[in-house]
Amino acid sequence: MARNPDADNAPVKKEIESPTSKYDAEKASSFKVVGSRPARPDGMDKVTGRARFGADMVMPGQLVGLILRSPHPHAVIKSIDSSEAEALSGVKAVVTRDDFAPNDDHADVLYNIMAREKALYEGHAVAAVAATSRPVARKALKLIKIDYDILPHVTDVDEAMSPNAPVLHDDIITKGVNPAPTKPSNVVARSEFGHGDIDAGFAQADEIIERSFKTAATHQGYIEPHACVANVGADGMSELWCCTQGHFHVRQVCASLLGIDVSRLRVTASEIGGGFGGKTTVFIEPVALALSRKAGRPVKIAMTRDEVFKASGPTASSSMNVKIGVTKDGRITAGYGEFRYQGGAFAGAPADFGAMSAFACYALDNVKTEAYDVVTNRPKGAAYRAPGAPMSVYAVESVVDELAARIGMDPIDLRLKNAAKEGARSSYGPKFGSCGLVETLEAAKAHPHYSASLGPNQGRGIASGFWFNFGGETCSNLNINADGTVTIAVGTPDIGGSRASMCIMAAEELGIPYDKVRAIVADTSALGYNDTTEGSRVTFSSGMAVIKASQQAVTEMCKRAAMMWDIPAEAVTWEDGCAKPSGPNAGDFEPLSLAEIAATAGKTGGPIAGHHEYNADGAGVSFGTHIVDTEVDPETGKVDIIRYTVIQDAGKAIHPDYVEGQFQGGAAQGIGWALNEEYIYGDDGKLQNAGFLDYRMPVASDLPMIDTVIVEVPNPGHPYGVRGVGETGIVPPLAAIANGVSAAAGVRMTELPMSPPRVLKAIDDAKVAAE
Amino acid sequence: MRYESPQTVEAAAALLAGEEGLARVLAGGTDLLVQMRSGMVEPDLIVDVKNIPSMTSIVEENGGYRIGAAVPSAEMNEHKGLCALWPGVMEGADLIGSTQVQGRATMIGNLCNCGPAADSVPGMVAANAIATIVGPNGRRDVPVIDIPVAPGKSTLTKGELVESVFLPARPKRAGDAYLRFIPRTEMDIAVVGVGVSLELDGDGVCTHARVGLGAVAIKVLLVEDAAKALIGTKVDDAALEKVAAATSAACKPIDDKRGTIEFRTKVAGVLATRAAKIALERANARASNGGEK
Numbered sequence A: 001m002a003r004n005p006d007a008d009n010a011p012v013k014k015e016i017e018s019p020t021s022k023y024d025a026e027k028a029s030s031f032k033v034v035g036s037r038p039a040r041p042d043g044m045d046k047v048t049g050r051a052r053f054g055a056d057m058v059m060p061g062q063l064v065g066l067i068l069r070s071p072h073p074h075a076v077i078k079s080i081d082s083s084e085a086e087a088l089s090g091v092k093a094v095v096t097r098d099d100f101a102p103n104d105d106h107a108d109v110l111y112n113i114m115a116r117e118k119a120l121y122e123g124h125a126v127a128a129v130a131a132t133s134r135p136v137a138r139k140a141l142k143l144i145k146i147d148y149d150i151l152p153h154v155t156d157v158d159e160a161m162s163p164n165a166p167v168l169h170d171d172i173i174t175k176g177v178n179p180a181p182t183k184p185s186n187v188v189a190r191s192e193f194g195h196g197d198i199d200a201g202f203a204q205a206d207e208i209i210e211r212s213f214k215t216a217a218t219h220q221g222y223i224e225p226h227a228c229v230a231n232v233g234a235d236g237m238s239e240l241w242c243c244t245q246g247h248f249h250v251r252q253v254c255a256s257l258l259g260i261d262v263s264r265l266r267v268t269a270s271e272i273g274g275g276f277g278g279k280t281t282v283f284i285e286p287v288a289l290a291l292s293r294k295a296g297r298p299v300k301i302a303m304t305r306d307e308v309f310k311a312s313g314p315t316a317s318s319s320m321n322v323k324i325g326v327t328k329d330g331r332i333t334a335g336y337g338e339f340r341y342q343g344g345a346f347a348g349a350p351a352d353f354g355a356m357s358a359f360a361c362y363a364l365d366n367v368k369t370e371a372y373d374v375v376t377n378r379p380k381g382a383a384y385r386a387p388g389a390p391m392s393v394y395a396v397e398s399v400v401d402e403l404a405a406r407i408g409m410d411p412i413d414l415r416l417k418n419a420a421k422e423g424a425r426s427s428y429g430p431k432f433g434s435c436g437l438v439e440t441l442e443a444a445k446a447h448p449h450y451s452a453s454l455g456p457n458q459g460r461g462i463a464s465g466f467w468f469n470f471g472g473e474t475c476s477n478l479n480i481n482a483d484g485t486v487t488i489a490v491g492t493p494d495i496g497g498s499r500a501s502m503c504i505m506a507a508e509e510l511g512i513p514y515d516k517v518r519a520i521v522a523d524t525s526a527l528g529y530n531d532t533t534e535g536s537r538v539t540f541s542s543g544m545a546v547i548k549a550s551q552q553a554v555t556e557m558c559k560r561a562a563m564m565w566d567i568p569a570e571a572v573t574w575e576d577g578c579a580k581p582s583g584p585n586a587g588d589f590e591p592l593s594l595a596e597i598a599a600t601a602g603k604t605g606g607p608i609a610g611h612h613e614y615n616a617d618g619a620g621v622s623f624g625t626h627i628v629d630t631e632v633d634p635e636t637g638k639v640d641i642i643r644y645t646v647i648q649d650a651g652k653a654i655h656p657d658y659v660e661g662q663f664q665g666g667a668a669q670g671i672g673w674a675l676n677e678e679y680i681y682g683d684d685g686k687l688q689n690a691g692f693l694d695y696r697m698p699v700a701s702d703l704p705m706i707d708t709v710i711v712e713v714p715n716p717g718h719p720y721g722v723r724g725v726g727e728t729g730i731v732p733p734l735a736a737i738a739n740g741v742s743a744a745a746g747v748r749m750t751e752l753p754m755s756p757p758r759v760l761k762a763i764d765d766a767k768v769a770a771e
Numbered sequence B: 001m002r003y004e005s006p007q008t009v010e011a012a013a014a015l016l017a018g019e020e021g022l023a024r025v026l027a028g029g030t031d032l033l034v035q036m037r038s039g040m041v042e043p044d045l046i047v048d049v050k051n052i053p054s055m056t057s058i059v060e061e062n063g064g065y066r067i068g069a070a071v072p073s074a075e076m077n078e079h080k081g082l083c084a085l086w087p088g089v090m091e092g093a094d095l096i097g098s099t100q101v102q103g104r105a106t107m108i109g110n111l112c113n114c115g116p117a118a119d120s121v122p123g124m125v126a127a128n129a130i131a132t133i134v135g136p137n138g139r140r141d142v143p144v145i146d147i148p149v150a151p152g153k154s155t156l157t158k159g160e161l162v163e164s165v166f167l168p169a170r171p172k173r174a175g176d177a178y179l180r181f182i183p184r185t186e187m188d189i190a191v192v193g194v195g196v197s198l199e200l201d202g203d204g205v206c207t208h209a210r211v212g213l214g215a216v217a218i219k220v221l222l223v224e225d226a227a228k229a230l231i232g233t234k235v236d237d238a239a240l241e242k243v244a245a246a247t248s249a250a251c252k253p254i255d256d257k258r259g260t261i262e263f264r265t266k267v268a269g270v271l272a273t274r275a276a277k278i279a280l281e282r283a284n285a286r287a288s289n290g291g292e293k
């Protein structure tokens, strides 16, 4: 599942999935290329520095764009005077809120990219300049005079929900509450999921545990800051080069904000230095376009790291309560959770996704979850890998772990006993199709890691997790070249090795070697609309489009062979990369290879190509189970991750290296989130740690080798059985590590990150309490 | 902005003294260039000291070593004699940043930047390292502890720069160690840093000790009470407990994004005992090695 962060907030709820395609078991039993591990096509460029990322584009006459940002977390912008900046020699354009017309379709995005009546967080853009050099641009920013009326601010989710909190927007009236409130508040929406009767369920329980949890906001931490170059011509024809996970979405939003036709804006996605969901929306792109339009010259904007932290989209912080009841023999009788997420200054905290996925690993008779989407004076959140799920699953899996200990049951056995499986009603509504949670749990139990011995001050944690996955609008082209090579154009930026997977799938269908196929990410004018690279959708959706496009090309090549042999097209089949007569009755002809058919295509009707465009459904959920060993220094509270194993259902691993890479990356980011990463706000409402020194992501030496096990329970909705794997991997780590640290420290950790001061205090407080 | 690269320390001092605007010495540049890029400092003159022979060499002197102020950490840590004589000072410098950063970063840059969390400074303070300063009025020797005043502020006056730092000779049974606490394993800034230097007599009784403490006050501190707790003991558990208490008591930390007052105070004591134990082991190992470098 994915959510366009800029559009509607209601997650898609579907009773029955209607897959676009069906699993082809026969084909899957004889793969030749799928499952191999060839080098990625973009690898050489990336290790030699030849790859061009967002900031690597240079256009003739290009100007430097810089953005002026609010120093206040919450303030009315009474006036903006940019006359002195405009008069400075070398300044070619200044834009402010006055340069963007109101926009009903993307009101929040517009407000976020350029503050309107108020600045809503420290770092909120208030003006931008384009100048001939960076020093001139810097000087110009200092000359812009802004008259602020400073307002009280709030950055904590629970405080923002309290009745006397400063209110950010006077038009937010909580949705999903009956009767509707009469006054505006910071609570955007309340939503509820579940089924059964939890009170009855709790009455059946022998043990009930109820706890509160908190998690800090984290950033995706992509290495490449946002960067773009915009070039608006005198005739309004515009081009935009940017690092993004979805250039079609960028085009749509930018065209709308600038009031131009979609056809006049051509967006090219650069190579991308990480996104993890954070590059599914726009921040600087409309500003660069507006500056370029005003200046009549290309404008490049590249964020600094400070700007990335303060003004791009981190994920939500959360405050949660979870209550679970269990019988002595390990049957979960009821589960309840309340999830309060703040997603920054605008609607869209993924609390609903958190509530939907919290109990997704369990087949429960009685389950209820409530979600609150709350606004605060922080930057507008963006998606971050399985948005909303890691936090809620942390809360639920912590309580499940504690219950297992309470009733003296192995935590994997407790999970197996209650595991979600095919036909079970999910906690968020629909019934599960074929899925692989049980298989990951069984593989975890059998893994040598699970039975390895532990040293002093060490503890082992396990947790399972889930993500919906998504299909979406997809379109791709495939061209058979005259020399027998093949070029594929997809519209989904490659953030995890997907070009390699596309080439593998085309090679498989066409029956030619991997290195005869090349895939590119085409610009927005070259293909029909493609949804963004998000929701773990690309190998599934673009992959299926490539398979179908290949099949179309095969049909055409059979037709051409038939023409050359002068037999009916139905009498030709495609095998091992060649057209062959389908049987002795069809005639006696030597097979014609793809290259031979391609070489004479000019004489048989012209170029050969395939294409496919559709709205993919049937993405197929993915479950995973993680095992982690932690060691806690009881005198300093420092946590070391000693050993880590990820076990996840991939449906079918097209390129196993990149599947393992997704598993490892999810675990690595989860380790950071669990141990040290956090947005730290001062009482002044300002971010205290907007840089990699004090926003502590793990470095390579902080991580052990992360072992992986790929489980393959085919997705019935994909011809090869593919399930998306990009997001599930970040869902279990928070919980698994918290369970491990709690075991090692001898005290239950209920707040993330488990930074040394917090762990040491918990240990010392527990000692005092015991005395 | 002007860039100069003089050949002598006197010429460097003259350039610094003659500049009317803001002048800065450039050693490794791993602090200075970062600060310039972020707009924190905008110097009018930069004096690169990496072409001055007396500032780029390591010379043996009276059984100790004189280290040029522009010698990078990586070069010191490849020097066998230095590493054998003052392993604690060297490990402090070896913790700065990463391998790449250490190819440039100097101890004196670390010192003159005056950050309270500078990793090489507590070790130098414990070693009672002496800096030689050159300025318009000639040369003077100053203990390292007396150079930093507060973040970004030192006792160096206009036109002065540090030419070298001297680490003295040691008796046979002597050892030092530096430990820092960071939440990660590298590329981080010390939440607490402790350097301990010990000398013991033939019976294993501590005759001399110094403890340097970083990141818990406005500047690096010399903890005399912790040293007193060690002197006259065999560095046993009872002494170590007192070292921890004295070190914690010396802390004047702040609550910030890097750690709470409570945390820093406690961990300072923990690190002091751990560093003292390592220094003791090293002293004993060195003695059994015949005091070899």
Ligand SMILES: Cc1cc2nc3c(=O)[nH]c(=O)nc-3n(C[C@H](O)[C@H](O)[C@H](O)COP(=O)(O)OP(=O)(O)OC[C@H]3O[C@@H](n4cnc5c(N)ncnc54)[C@H](O)[C@@H]3O)c2cc1C
Pocket: B024, B025, B026, B027, B028, B029, B030, B031, B032, B033, B034, B049, B069, B070, B095, B096, B097, B098, B101, B104, B105, B106, B107, B108, B109, B110, B111, B112, B113, B117, B118, B119, B120, B156, B160, B161, B162, B163, B187, B188, B189, B190
């Ligand atoms: C990625 C990274 C990681 C880092 N990690 C650490 C770390 O783990 N621990 C740590 O302590 N520091 C760390 N630092 C900071 C820095 O590397 C150290 O402080 C380093 O020792 C500075 O030495 P330098 O030679 O590069 O100093 P420079 O940047 O050249 O100079 C620093 C300051 O000292 C002045 N100065 C230099 N030499 C003299 C002199 N001879 N006389 C008078 N003034 C002088 C300069 O004018 C400047 O103000 C890190 C820096 C980076 C960029």
